[in-house]
Amino acid sequence: MNKQLILVKRPEGIPEKDTWKIETKPIIEPKEGEILIQHHYISLDPAMRGWMMNRKSYVPPVEIGDVMRAGSIGKVIKANNHPDFKEGDCIVNWGGVQQYLTTDAENCYKVDDSLVPMPKYLGALGMPGMTAYFGILQVGKIKEGDIVLISGAAGAVGSIVGQIAKIKSCTVIGIAGGKKKCDYMINELGFDAAIDYKSEDVMEALNEKCPKGIDVYFDNVGGEILDAALTKLRLNARVVICGAISQYNNANDIVGPKNYLSLLVNRATMQGMVVLDYAKDYSTATQEMGMWMMQGKLKSKEDIYEGIENFYETFMRLFNGEKLGKLLLKVI
DSSP states (O other): OEEEEEEOSOOSSSOOGGGEEEEEEOOOOOOTTOEEEEEEEEEOOTHHHHHTSSSOOSSOOOOTTSBOOOOEEEEEEEESSOSSOOTTOEEEEOOOSBSEEEEOOTTOEEEOTTTSOGGGGGTTTSHHHHHHHHIIIIISOOOTTOEEEEESTTBTTHHHHHHHHHHTTOEEEEEESSHHHHHIIIIISOOSEEEETTTSOHHHHHHHHOTTOEEEEEESSOHHHHHHHHTTEEEEEEEEEOOOTTTTTOSSOOOOOSOTHHHHHTTOEEEEOOGGGGGGGHHHHHHHHHHHHHTTSOOOOEEEEEOGGGHHHHHTHHHHSOOOBEEEEEOO
16 A cells, blocks of 8 residues: 555645645556656655645646655666666655655656665755755856855755855855754854854844855845845855745745845846756766765765654754754655
């Protein structure tokens, strides 16, 4: 039997537990040219909140009655004459929040879990890592000596962004909530400075820790922190809009930047980025990031919880700050 998480209503504001329901259905046997994947880990990402909304976005919304969309990794346990995959292959795909998936393997790709543990392929070597890599290098266009500011800097994307910036000889300041996260950024990831938005006045901290301003701001949170960062832009600065987690559960109007004229004054740019646009270059990024990991230059942390029945409590850790690094749900 296959345990699945089904979207049953579109949330307004913070999702409630009854936004989803768990159903158990028979496993579908693979037809000719199909494979059956047993999922081991499910990726939990802030973008999932947006996928539940019935509005225009870069991907269609999850339909009511469908399995909740999510990235996943698992093993092929049956293959019915598939040309590319066989039993035992480790597969990353968009399998959703469920234990098993029968598929023709479109949008599936094989990884070697004997070289790297499965969770890494949903973190540093998965969508968060690719987002960080292309966001800071191709959109942020960092160069040696740049001063880089990152919000959500202890999370799955932000922590990788900061480390790549350090590899490229930049000064890195991270913003996160709580002493534990700030200590992690300084002591384990090697950031130059950290700002605790829960205990510090962000604007005062920026004036203290970025007295010369910033060349790149990588934004994962939006709202008031984005607005504060805009006041510190230097000439020709770049702002990368990756996410706005502070606004995803806002039932009222989105809080947008009031200080956008700083873009004009400083001839700066603000650009949104979606990692799917860089799919053709994932293999190049994976190779380089894998090399950095082997050299000890790039670290990743996975925060893993177990059981589809615990999806809601685990998912909410994305928004209440009770997680560190990449959030995963183990389903086997």
